[in-house]
Amino acid sequence: MNSIRAKTIASGVFCIFVTLALISSLLPLASNRMIVKAQTNLANITVGVYTGAGADDDCATALQSLLAWMGPTVVEVTEASIEISILDTLDLLAFPGGSPDVYAAMLASEGVQRVQQFVANGGAYFGICGGGMFATRTLGLCEGVWVYPIPGISADIHLEDLAVNQESTGPDLSAEPATYQVLYWGSHYFVPTNPEDIIPIMSYPENDGIALCVARYSYGTVFICGPHPEFEEGSTRDGTSLFDELNDPDSEWGLLRRVTQWLIDEASEPMPFNPFTGMEGILIVVGVITVIVVVGIVVFMVRKRNR
Numbered sequence: 001m002n003s004i005r006a007k008t009i010a011s012g013v014f015c016i017f018v019t020l021a022l023i024s025s026l027l028p029l030a031s032n033r034m035i036v037k038a039q040t041n042l043a044n045i046t047v048g049v050y051t052g053a054g055a056d057d058d059c060a061t062a063l064q065s066l067l068a069w070m071g072p073t074v075v076e077v078t079e080a081s082i083e084i085s086i087l088d089t090l091d092l093l094a095f096p097g098g099s100p101d102v103y104a105a106m107l108a109s110e111g112v113q114r115v116q117q118f119v120a121n122g123g124a125y126f127g128i129c130g131g132g133m134f135a136t137r138t139l140g141l142c143e144g145v146w147v148y149p150i151p152g153i154s155a156d157i158h159l160e161d162l163a164v165n166q167e168s169t170g171p172d173l174s175a176e177p178a179t180y181q182v183l184y185w186g187s188h189y190f191v192p193t194n195p196e197d198i199i200p201i202m203s204y205p206e207n208d209g210i211a212l213c214v215a216r217y218s219y220g221t222v223f224i225c226g227p228h229p230e231f232e233e234g235s236t237r238d239g240t241s242l243f244d245e246l247n248d249p250d251s252e253w254g255l256l257r258r259v260t261q262w263l264i265d266e267a268s269e270p271m272p273f274n275p276f277t278g279m280e281g282i283l284i285v286v287g288v289i290t291v292i293v294v295v296g297i298v299v300f301m302v303r304k305r306n307r
Contacts, residue, residue, distance in 0.1 A: 022091050040264045043071040045091035047126075052078035053100030054130070055095070058242045062230040063096040063128060065239040070257050082114055091264060092124040095131025097185075097228060099107065100122075103130070104138040115139055119220035121282040124263035129187065132224035136190070139224045144192035151204035159183040159246055160227065162211050164200040164255070170199035170214045172261035173255065180252050182211070183228040183243060191227060201259060214259060221263040229256055 068074045127135040135141040159181040189209030201212035212225040229252035232238040
């Protein structure tokens with residue numbers, strides 16, 4: 001009788017162990033879901049524009065004006081404020097044209113890691129010219145290289161016709177015009193290591209080189225840009241009179257708002273573990289019920305054999 005009882009208890013314990021092992025193996029899969037922010041109102045977000053060492057003053061001013069025009073709260077960010085965790089308050093971090101080498105030197109390894117983690121955890125990154133180079137060379141948010149000069153394009157400052165990717169699988173650009181005239185100012189084009197990892201926004205018709213593109217980085221999103229669509233040539237709404245003599249006939253700000261909306265909507269964050277909701281809750285409830293049933297069967301069988 002003791003032998004039968006021991007075998008029954010051992011079988012029950014084994015069933016319980018298998019049930020708990022199954023639950024523990026499935027929970028990581030369930031908790032790896034994401035929360036996707038859909039149709040975010042840009043007026044409800046906070047954007048940080050880097051204005052510290054290395055940033056060109058006019059580029060930073062034009063970028064701040066562009067982003068403020070979109071409606072969010074815009075704050076200035078420096079290497080010092082990054083060090084004291086201003087990134088925790090931001091939805092999007094923007095780096096203007098400037099020196100990517102100075103950006104890297106001033107932020108140092110700890111600041112670079114904070115920016116990388118900000119994007120990886122579901123933040124959005126917006127980089128123009130030097131800010132785009134900083135994203136690839138130092139932050140590693142996109143893999144690839146920037147190339148200059150661009151074949152067939154004058155190195156002089158001018159307005160350059162760029163082709164719009166109206167079939168974009170990222171931001172909806174189907175209603176955008178086929179081309180825009182964008183400021184070329186020592187600009188580059190981007191050659192991605194893995195083209196399937198990026199979504200082109202605009203390109204140089206001369207060589208199909210990528211001028212603007214978006215990508216995903218872990219749970220976050222990234223926009224990088226070689227030329228300068230943040231400037232409104234011929235208009236003062238960019239906060240600067242630089243290049244106004246060029247008198248651009250169109251504005252890229254509407255397209256950039258679509259891009260920014262996509263960055264925010266597509267950025268996501270890890271689903272916080274809640275043992276009482278979703279798949280996690282189902283697994284736990286099923287597991288608890290299974291354990292209770294198995295224990296009940298074991299107790300019933302032991303009592304029955306003891307009678």
